[in-house]
Amino acid sequence: MRDTYVHVVGGGLAGSEIALQLASRGIHVVLHEMRPMEVTKVHTSAMFAELVCSNSLKSNDLSNAEGLLKEELRMLGSKLLQIAEKCAVPAGKSLAVDRKRFSEMVSEALWNENRIIIRRELIEQIPLEDNTLWVIATGPVTHRRFAGWLQKLTGGFLHFFDAVSPIIYADSIDMQKVYVADRYGKGSGDYLNCPMNEEEYEIFWKELVNAETVEVHDFDKGLLFERCQPIEEIARSGKDALRYGPLKPVGLLDPRTGKEPYAVVQLRKENREGTLYSLVGFQTRLRWKEQKRIIRLIPGLEKAEIARYGVIHKNVYIEANRVLDDFLRLRKHKKLFFAGQVAGFEGYVSAIATGLFVAFNIYRSLSGQDMTSFPRETMLGSLVNAVVHHEGTLKPMYANFGLLPPLALRGSRLEKRLEMSKRALSAIKEFLDSEGKAWQTFRSRSALTS
Ligand SMILES: Cc1cc2nc3c(=O)[nH]c(=O)nc-3n(C[C@H](O)[C@H](O)[C@H](O)COP(=O)(O)OP(=O)(O)OC[C@H]3O[C@@H](n4cnc5c(N)ncnc54)[C@H](O)[C@@H]3O)c2cc1C
Known part of the structure; x- marks a missing residue:
């Protein structure tokens, strides 16, 4: 793996998580980020992992789907979540961060990692003929020239509008x-x-x-x-x-x-x-x-x-359900992965989560193991499954309890949700245990380099 370089396009939430996870596993990464030379209507700095609207990563409560997803990410050793927790600001039951401190700390972590080469450049297209692995994590405001290339490659693009608070x-x-x-x-x-x-x-x-x-x-x-x-x-x-x-x-x-x-x-x-x-x-x-x-x-x-x-902005994303496989790879170019909002996942935590998911599978693939899905009982496993197996027109997907397999249980909605969370967390634990040494090392190194 020493001579392998994985190229990540986009130093947002998904791209930063991928780069930090892979580098902590000994994999070299080239991270391509177009800011500050190219600006977007929603980013305001040249920092990595900028939160473009709210500073909240939503609830920490296990009766909340975002709370469950974050707890899974903690168990899986998410780098960005560890950083978020270090720069949290008081927000009741939610995890909100000092947004400037957060993107500064992510940027420092990327700069300090000697296995990550940062290239401040706009990617307009990707050479598909060689064997290099690429991850596209260009987010909702993917540059229009790259979006044009992606549109041709994937045969279509979807969009929606959303807005930012003052x-x-x-x-x-x-x-x-x-x-x-x-x-x-x-x-x-x-x-x-x-x-x-x-x-x-x-x-x-x-x-x-x-x-x-x-x-x-x-x-x-x-x-x-x-x-x-x-x-x-x-x-x-x-x-x-x-x-x-x-x-x-x-x-x-x-x-x-x-x-x-x-x-x-x-x-x-x-x-x-x-x-x-x-x-x-x-x-x-x-x-x-x-x-x-x-x-x-x-x-x-x-x-x-x-x-x-x-401000209001147009968000673009690919028709992931038509073109991606279970590991968020393009079906027709297996060297090309997608993560974050451009792949049809909505929200900060989903972007971090799918970044971790892709890093995990790239690591497996480069270390000679088969790629794997996460258990359906987990929020992360169900979220990825819901996007790639969606029928009909894909709408951006975020964590919610409706994605999880139903649980035969009498009780209130709250009790059912808490029970589903309990099931998800034991599924993650079992998954980690069965993954054996490779994943354990991944996890412990992630924790060590935090
Ligand atoms: C206006 C708006 C408001 C939002 N508000 C919220 C919110 O309050 N809460 C929430 O949970 N989610 C929100 N989202 C949703 C979304 O999940 C976040 O935007 C999240 O940051 C997505 O993470 P990402 O890593 O996919 O993309 P980003 O974090 O946007 O990162 C993508 C990166 O790729 C770079 N890039 C793009 N094209 C290229 C290229 N061709 N070459 C090189 N670099 C490139 C960009 O500069 C950017 O740094 C909002 C989205 C928008 C657009």
């Missing part, structure tokens, strides 16, 4: 009007809450539905990603939609009144210093001047200064 400066928040509370008191006071009464909510809602949005070429409401709907689209579906969605007040008692407000806009810390806050669930495609105007209608944010505006 971030505001902490010192522009009126702390007299907001209050600290976590939903149902679960957490350590990590969120700021801007309470609205009925009148304030109605004004906010009316202004929001009538506010000017950015015209997006090719924009089609039907292609908005359901988990990342712009707030103005949610508002348009009905007057109370926000109160039952991102502005839900349930479990957020205002300590000054002892009551739940009519609606609440939550703010989550963006960095350890607490100088920046993001508006939770506030992804938007409003024009920038409109974003400022609408945000300033929220109690406590009348003087809010925006550090980063929300």
